[in-house]
Amino acid sequence: MKLKSLVLFSFILISSFSFSQEKFTLSGVISDEKTNETLIGVSIIIEELRTGTSTNEYGFYSITLPKGAYNVRISYLGYADYTTVIDLNKNIKNNFSLKVGEETLEEIVVTDTPNKIDIKKPEMSVNKLSINTIKQMPVILGEVDILKSILTLPGVTNAGEGQSGFNVRGGAVDQNLILLDEATIYNSSHLFGFFSVFNADAIKDLKLYKGGIPARFGGRVASVLDIYQKEGNSKEFHVNGGIGLISSRILAEGPLVKDKGSFLVSGRSSYAHLFLKLTDNKNSAYFYDLNTKLSYKLNDNNNLYLSGYFGRDVFSLNKSFENTYGNSVLNFRWNHLFSNKLFSNASLIYSDYYYGLTLDFIGFNWDSGIKNYNFKYDFKHYISNKTKLTYGVNMVYYDFNPGKIEPTGTDSGINPEQLDKKYAFEPALYLDIEQTISKKITVNYGLRYSMFYRLGSQEINVYENNQAVNYDANLKIYEKATPIGTKKYGSNETIAHFDNLEPRFALSYSIDDKQSIKMSYNRMSQYLHLISNTQSPTPLDVWAPSDDFLKPQILDQYAVGYFRNFSNGKYTIEVESFYKDIKNRLDYIDGADLIANNAIEQVVLAGKARAYGLEILARKNEGKFSGWISYTLSRSEQQTPGRTADEIGINNGNWYKTGWDKTHNLSVTSMYQLNDKWSFGSIFSLQTGQPVTYPNGQYQYLGITVPSFSSRNSNNLPVYHRLDISATMTPRNNAGKKVKGEWVFGIYNLYSRKNAASISFRQNQDSGNNEAIRLSIFGIVPSVTYNFKF
């Protein structure tokens, strides 16, 4: 009897211990109280345990804690903090609605600023710019521009004025993965870089990963720009927009089914060309884009989204030349909660990039593009408050049309031709684990396994010794090799295949509450190459999939950084240093003909690239006067030695600076809220001039002057600097009016510096003398925009 009671008692004792270890999950969705927009990256802090979590891209959070009562504090930039007491004695689903924070005029002293750096998260080399901050920055040409905003961050630059795309940590423009609601965008600029393709009004949040890229991203080696659109206000119908000198935009959003379904439609267009028409000038250049989204909450565990984007740029010169290009995307997503710890998102995406050119005076019409079909299934598994898993699968099928040439009429001398269409399939699996090892150390480690299949049907050239480029040892030049035959591949037959393991690792060590050291390593592979040997991608550039001749680009990046918050997050400083090297970076033989080339392999050579640098970002996050200073010291270079010791390589096989290398890059952004009517902003940029190749001599040939050159990119254009300012005027009586308006005035390049976009050397047609000509594109450019909402 006594033994039995002893056993029973022990059993009860033991089970009561396990009972007291019992854990429950608190989860839910956090949104804006007025619009029902879900909020990304909201901090949920459990005061007693000094732990917490944050909402994911769809506003969902989940945290598993031992049974007990806790003070839960929720905070997010731009919103008032919300605290509540949660008695966690079972699994609780709690959705929170946050109220927009009231702007006060006095210096804001907040105990825990959301803008301060998350010291503990191993996330590094990431810049998150809230859409509100972007909207306060000075606008150029009247439009809030996401790409221009990220250029004020360290490590981000663009090759020059009037050039599209952006460069991250010395990477090329084709090495950035640009995602809009999970769909890939191929060309991020309208009008050669003057405007980005993103309408800031429709954007909810964006994050730029420069390094420490999590395993769920792959396919591009330098960076990830992850942009999410708003769902649309599911409570009330609203319209907002802006009318500017060069372009205008309008957005309408509202409920389809109150609190359950919403829509958002926004459009933007430029119309400077209409002014040209008024002067009887028959040329035009304009762009337009359209963002649409439908969202529907089926029930507590299921959400559906359908989003679309359509953008076009059109140039036409008096009917003899017409050029149209742009992205279109359609995607369907389904959020499903398998449990309060397992969140999933399935996406089905169709994306299309089109480029078309008609030259009527030659009788020539050109169409090219890329279509891709993409399926993603991503899981976020909130196992415990110390461990979170992210895993999933991503598959893309590509259909490339490098070009279709057609005569425009019967009298055209052009023969029709279809360049070989190319097909490929890129599947990948990934797993990422974020773990809090101790009070001071958090790690994030993961692995992505990516594969690439280059598929038929296609007829592929076969070369002697598999060399598509010949080297003439006497003349020391590279030339195209002539194929010795072809090999036919059937539909979906594998022509080449690659697979790569991409480990990712990041660690954060918090020295104390205010400062930490972080380090990361990632390996990325990129199976697509943008075939271009110009500094700025022209729309004529073509994307080519990897094959036996164009091997995938493989990158290794190492980064280490020091992060510190001062005065409770009022000031922050981030210092990061990075090193990356890339294998299989394509380089081109001299005189490579890339347009309408059906055999790119005959003009490319494989080389390598590397970049390294130091980035400093110092920010003042609160108060009437706020802003940041970013400085980057870096080098970006590439080398293409010959394939054998005898070959000369490109630039004699020496390292040379890439066209987007910028030794010094300084950007100072500041914002000043004078009172509730006026606010001001300014951006000052200072950069080393672009690398260029200057002549070191000349000679005469056939009656014209020909410059001769030294090594590639060994000179620089003059230093680039400019100052932009803006002022926003919000009338005081706005609060009471139905239609609220504000005026935004801006001046780009305030002191009208003639920054050199290029310096070319040529013979003067009248005098025959040689001269250096500097081209500068923008002088002082004022802009006025009227923004309204109702």
Added chain:
Amino acid sequence: MVKFIYKITTFIIFLILILFSFVSCEDVVNVDLETSNPRLVIEASILWQKGTSGNEQKIKLTTTTDYYSNVIPVVSGATIFITDSSNTYTFYENPGTGEYFCGNFNPVINATYILTVIVNGETYTATETLKAVPSIDYAEQDVFNGFGGEEIEVKFFFQDNGAEENYYLAKFTSNFNLLPEYDYFDDEFTQGNQMFSLYINEDMKANDELNFTLYGVSERYYNYMSILLNIAGGNGGSPFSSPPATVRGNFVNQTNSDNFAFGYFNLSEIDTTTYIIQ
């Protein structure tokens, strides 16, 4: 043809960029440049005008010099000769000019020739084939709707030989231009068709004289000229141009392979015509 399309497109794109700014401009600026050691330049363009004997030919020898100089140094006292399968043709200098002449050259379509130039004890050689050219059929004037409004355009028509891959060089000289202008194209999209070479110039007006010369060239010379014209055209600085490169011709320095010569040895049959603008 494609190169032409690319160039026109690049030019137009660049013009459009300028459309968007209020104060975009081009200024002549002072840029200090270094000067490399002088290098030999051999301009050996052997041309056989249809309907002539092609016996009189000229080769020029000069060196590179500093970029801003107006004086091009000539090279005198060199030994120059061309050999084919049976003969040797010697070139004699007009003393002190750097120009070397030959009076008995024998041009044969598709024959291979070897040029030898001996300067300062170093021997340079080059090998090329003489390429044929179709005759120019006729010229047509029309109106081009360009960026600046209406401009005059002239097309010169000729029949491409559908049996082979052809490469062409075109030269335009006129009474309104100080310098010659060149263009290069192939028959990739126009194989076997009647092709045209297009010339547009906003300065052209009625009664101006436009001279057009069509050259048949080898693929290697076509590649050479495409790089050379891009560099010489001053496109070196445009963001849409390819990186400028030191363009190597087809000369091999048999004595010292690093000391290469600029220029090219090419042989082309040519046809010319002069058109008066209406």
